[in-house]
Amino acid sequence: MQEKYLDRMRNGKGFIAALDQSGGSTPKALAAYGVSENDYSTEEEMFDLVHEMRTRIITAPAFDSEHILGSILFEQTMDREIESQYTGQYLAEKKGIAPFLKVDKGLAELSNGVQKMKPIDNLSETLERANQRGMFGTKMRSAIQEANKDGIQEVVDQQFEIGKKIIDAGLVPIIEPEVDIHSADKEQSEEILKQEINKHLDQLKKKERVILKLTIPTIGNHYKELIDHPQVVRVVALSGGYSRDEANAKLKDNEGLIASFSRALSENLNVSQSDEEFNAALKEAVDSIYDASVNKNS
Structure with missing residues (x-):
């Protein structure tokens, strides 16, 4: 499976769907979907x-391999099932989409203008389980606030x-x-980061x-050098708080x-929508993100 998806991730047309909101961000993700904290205890x-x-999104007709190369999952999502298969296996076998696992445990306190990752306990065991659950890769996030x-x-x-x-x-x-x-010095941070x-x-x-997942740069094509590097499978962009x-x-x-959008992918989805309304809203999001990933300004 690895070689099949490696070639597809490197050369395929499409984008990575980020469905990896974890403990701290889950209430916000649910609230945006129309589920308030009063709906669970x-x-x-x-x-x-x-x-x-997430099951509703993944099983929707618009969530397909024609537009989506991979999807990032939270650890609990990886360990749960969709239609009697582990989520990653369902993505790979039923949808033809490469599954990734978020492995970081959140951000440490701000220091030197950045937030490093908290220690990732039991990483070896998590990676072993990821292999057992059919994961193709992983994801881990740090945060940069200042050009330090x-x-x-x-x-x-x-x-x-x-x-x-x-x-x-x-x-x-x-x-x-x-x-x-x-960030007030975003452009300078991006130069140091590169x-x-x-x-x-x-x-x-x-x-x-x-694979590199980076904030869309202030200057267009700033990361072209990284995109062309032989050790880089793909460079993907997070939406970072921008609207879709x-x-x-x-x-x-x-x-x-x-x-590799999260909020920008799901911003118009709501629990109260009928399946027809939900699928139409998701299709609109998928089509627009695919178009932006594939068709570039000259």
Whole structure:
């Protein structure tokens, strides 16, 4: 499966759907979907509801391999089932979509203008289970608030250190050092970030490959050098708080950059919609994000 999806992730047309909201962000994701905190009283009920939401998205006709290359899942979603199959296996076997697992445990406190990842306990066991559940790769997120060279270097060092362990486990890591779209020195952060990522890419062995998930840059095609690097399977963009229309417009200014949107994918979906309304809204989102990923401004 790995080689099949590796070729598709590198050369296929489409985008990665991010369905990986975890503990802290799940209430927000449910609220945006029209499910308030009054609709559940325990964490278990909350996760049941979010799995129902994700199942509705994944099983919808518009969620197909013609437009979607991969999908990122939260750990609980990976361990749950859709139509009697583990979610990742359902994605791979029924939908032809590569499944990824979010492995980070959230962000540490702000230091040197950045938030590194909290320690990832039991990473080896999680990666073993990911392989058993049919995952193709993983994803882990850090956050950059300021153009602090030391801080950004620390973020990238941590990402690649853990990324190599993920590669050794036979999975493809999505490395996500997100630059805050509201940062006063966003452009400078992106320049430092590109330099630091390049240093690590140049040190990877021929068979060590990564996917990069980055904030859409201020200057179009800023990450073209990373997109063209032989150790990079793909560079994908997070929506980062932009609306879908904003994110799509900015994405079109970047040749070779494809989407990996979360909020921008699901922003018009609601629990009260009929299946027909839901599927139509999802199709509109999928089609527009696909178009922005594939068709670029000249």
